[in-house]
Amino acid sequence: MLSRRSSLAVPRFLTNRNFPGNHRSTVCFYEFDCLDSAYKLRIRQYLSFCDWLIAEKEREWKGPFYFIQGADPQFGLMKAWSTGDCDSGGDEWKQEIRLTEQAVQAISKLSPKPKFFVLCGDLVHAMPGTSWRKEQTEDLQRVLRTVDPEIPLVLVSGNHDVGNVPTPETIAEFQRTWGDDYFSFWVGGVLFLVLNSQFFYDASMCPTLKQAQDQWLDQQLSIAGQRKCQHAIVFQHIPLFLQSIDEDDNYFNLTKLVRKEMADKFSRAGIKAVFSGHYHRNAGGTYQDLDMVVSSAIGCQLGKDTHGLRVVVVTAEKLVHRYYSLDELSEKGMEDDLMDLLKEK
Numbered sequence: 001m002l003s004r005r006s007s008l009a010v011p012r013f014l015t016n017r018n019f020p021g022n023h024r025s026t027v028c029f030y031e032f033d034c035l036d037s038a039y040k041l042r043i044r045q046y047l048s049f050c051d052w053l054i055a056e057k058e059r060e061w062k063g064p065f066y067f068i069q070g071a072d073p074q075f076g077l078m079k080a081w082s083t084g085d086c087d088s089g090g091d092e093w094k095q096e097i098r099l100t101e102q103a104v105q106a107i108s109k110l111s112p113k114p115k116f117f118v119l120c121g122d123l124v125h126a127m128p129g130t131s132w133r134k135e136q137t138e139d140l141q142r143v144l145r146t147v148d149p150e151i152p153l154v155l156v157s158g159n160h161d162v163g164n165v166p167t168p169e170t171i172a173e174f175q176r177t178w179g180d181d182y183f184s185f186w187v188g189g190v191l192f193l194v195l196n197s198q199f200f201y202d203a204s205m206c207p208t209l210k211q212a213q214d215q216w217l218d219q220q221l222s223i224a225g226q227r228k229c230q231h232a233i234v235f236q237h238i239p240l241f242l243q244s245i246d247e248d249d250n251y252f253n254l255t256k257l258v259r260k261e262m263a264d265k266f267s268r269a270g271i272k273a274v275f276s277g278h279y280h281r282n283a284g285g286t287y288q289d290l291d292m293v294v295s296s297a298i299g300c301q302l303g304k305d306t307h308g309l310r311v312v313v314v315t316a317e318k319l320v321h322r323y324y325s326l327d328e329l330s331e332k333g334m335e336d337d338l339m340d341l342l343k344e345k
Contacts, residue, residue, distance in 0.1 A: 061189030061230045061316065064342045066334075068107050068117045069310040069321075071237075071277020072297035073100045074160060075136040076125030081300050090125045091132055093139065096299045099307050099326065100143045103298050106330040107309070108148035112342070114311075115187050117151050120277040120295065121158025121197075121237030123178070128163050128170040137177060157181045157196050158237035158278065166198045167205045182213050184220050189230040190314055193220055197236040197276070200258050221269035231272040231314065239276040239294045242283040252279045263287045273319055275312070281305050282323055293321060313341045 075097070076090030083089045107117055123140055126133035147153060155178045162181065163170045174181055181196040196213060203210035224232035240259040241247055249255045254262070266274065273291040281303035283294040296305040306325035311334055313320045320341055 055186060058186040059189060059229070063188070064313060064315045064344050065115045065188050066311060066313040066338070066342060067187075068110075068114045069120060069235075069275050069293075069295055069312055070103060070117065070298050071120040071295050072122040072158070072280055072299050073103075073119065073140060074122040074125045074297065074299045075100075075140055076132055077122075077300040080125060081302075086125075088131070090136075093125075093136055097139055097143060099298055100140065101146070102326045102330060103307075103309055104143060104147050106326060107151060108146070110329075110333060113148065113151055115152075116154050117147060118154040118156065118194075118235055118275070120156045120235055120275060122160045122277065122297075123155065123158065125160055127160055128173055154185075154192075154194060154235070155179060156194055156235050156237055157198065159198055159201070161237075162196065162198050164198070165202045165205050166196075166209075168209060171196075171206060171209060182216065186229070188314070191220070191224055191229040191232045193217070193232065193234045193271075195234060195236040197238040197254070200236075200254050200262065201238060221265060221271075224271060225269040227270060230316065231319070232270060233272055233319070234266065234274040236274065236276050238278050239283070240274060240292050241285060241287070242279060242294060243285045245285075245287045263290060263292075266290055275310070291319065295323060298326070311338060313338050315341055315344060 073096055075093035077086070078095050079092040080086045080089030107114065124133060124136035126136050144153060157174050157178070161178070162174050171181055180194075182194055184191060184193050186192070195217065199206075199210040199213050221232075223229065239253055240263050241253050245260060245263055246256075247253065253259065267288045267290045271290055273293055275293045275295065277295055277297065279294050280297045280299075280301055281294070282296045282305050284292050286292065293310070295310045296303070296308060298307055298309065301307065305323075306327075308323050308325045309329055310321055310323045311329075320338065322335070322338065
């Protein structure tokens with residue numbers, strides 16, 4: 001089927017959403033504890049068959065579509081940043097709630113509807129095992145429940161979600177709370193890969209988990225490399241680079257050695273673009289035929305950009321993406337030139 005990971009990375013309370021090509025086969029089983037094992041098995045078999053039918057259909061190119069990318073709602077960072085205490089601050093997040101609500105409302109009223117909404121990491125600010133994490137998580141989940149039920153959510157893990165140096169325990173917590181930390185799915189003939197970029201940053205406490213993702217990724221890139229998809233696109237939290245493949249190492253990119261290895265691997269496989277967050281500013285560049293797209297935050301801004309979202313239109317030949325402020329998208333929606341691309345045959 002799709003990969004060793006076929007589950008949709010959305011909160012448990014959203015796993016009953018239908019996601020083209022990647023419906024979570026464990027849908028709401030916690031609600032069926034009264035059923036005996038034979039009935040549960042039959043339900044699982046039926047859902048697996050439905051998954052296969054949907055996935056096969058979604059491997060076919062059907063024409064242009066679009067999706068919405070956001071990053072770093074990071075409930076709690078705005079207060080922490082304003083007080084200069086990013087390690088233990090962040091005891092208020094009313095501003096982030098309001099901004100994320102605005103983002104959700106803007107997305108939900110778009111017409112036609114996006115194929116999905118992806119959040120590229122740092123869902124909350126509180127690190128695993130620290131104060132306010134439970135409360136921030138519950139508030140974000142409450143806001144995300146209000147996304148139009150016809151728009152699937154894709155959630156990517158960031159450093160604040162699994163820790164700067166992730167462990168098997170922090171990865172397991174993320175999976176229990178939000179879903180898988182890496183997986184793939186198909187939409188309209190396009191292969192999408194969701195990666196846990198903390199494994200590229202520092203996997204010293206979970207080398208076996210990194211190795212598993214590496215092996216899985218090689219399998220997925222083989223599919224892309226054989227050109228069995230119209231395009232292949234990667235989502236991860238930490239950018240490979242901010243502007244240039246040769247830039248100096250810093251907190252907001254991957255090290256030169258790692259970024260070059262990954263960029264070469266992606267380029268050989270024909271990956272069209274990598275979409276990320278983490279920088280809290282808009283940035284990006286190209287390497288060979290690979291587009292590195294860095295989107296600013298829904299939440300705290302560290303530069304001159306506005307709180308916003310990125311609209312990504314996928315055509316047969318190319319990707320066209322544009323960053324909108326939340327106010328722009330809320331008040332005006334998508335611009336006519338992007339809408340025209342969706343009408344192409």
